[in-house]
Amino acid sequence: MADADLDVVIRQIAKQQNKTVVAAAKKRRDHYLALAAKAADAGKKARFRQLAKDALEHGTFAARRLLTSADNAADSYARAMRMAVEAPVATPPAPAKKTPAAKKAPARKAAPAKKPAKPKKKKA
Numbered sequence: 001m002a003d004a005d006l007d008v009v010i011r012q013i014a015k016q017q018n019k020t021v022v023a024a025a026k027k028r029r030d031h032y033l034a035l036a037a038k039a040a041d042a043g044k045k046a047r048f049r050q051l052a053k054d055a056l057e058h059g060t061f062a063a064r065r066l067l068t069s070a071d072n073a074a075d076s077y078a079r080a081m082r083m084a085v086e087a088p089v090a091t092p093p094a095p096a097k098k099t100p101a102a103k104k105a106p107a108r109k110a111a112p113a114k115k116p117a118k119p120k121k122k123k124a
Contacts, residue, residue, distance in 0.1 A: 005081075007074035014070030018063045025059020028052075 029052045036048030
């Protein structure tokens with residue numbers, strides 16, 4: 001997988017996570033169905049069956065959203081890489097050649113301006 005492109009890796013990981021989420025949802029559904037089988041009255045049995053149905057439904061929706069999100073991220077990465085490959089490379093401008101006269105006369109720094117002296121007060 002060292003040579004695999006990142007978008008392929010994203011999709012593979014998403015498929016693995018999708019399987020894990022669906023398996024967890026099915027396990028939760030089985031748990032609620034087991035509770036429904038043990039329930040004494042019809043009301044509890046119906047409620048646990050509904051919980052089992054809802055748990056599986058919400059779990060599969062979450063898995064689908066996860067897969068869609070990963071597909072979008074992988075597509076976005078692949079598109080960005082295609083654009084980067086097709087984009088022209090900006091080359092820095094070549095530095096201007098200095099003349100020999102410019103090398104001989106270095107620029108001098110300006111001297112800092114002096115503050116005017118305060119007038120002395122006369123003693124009376």
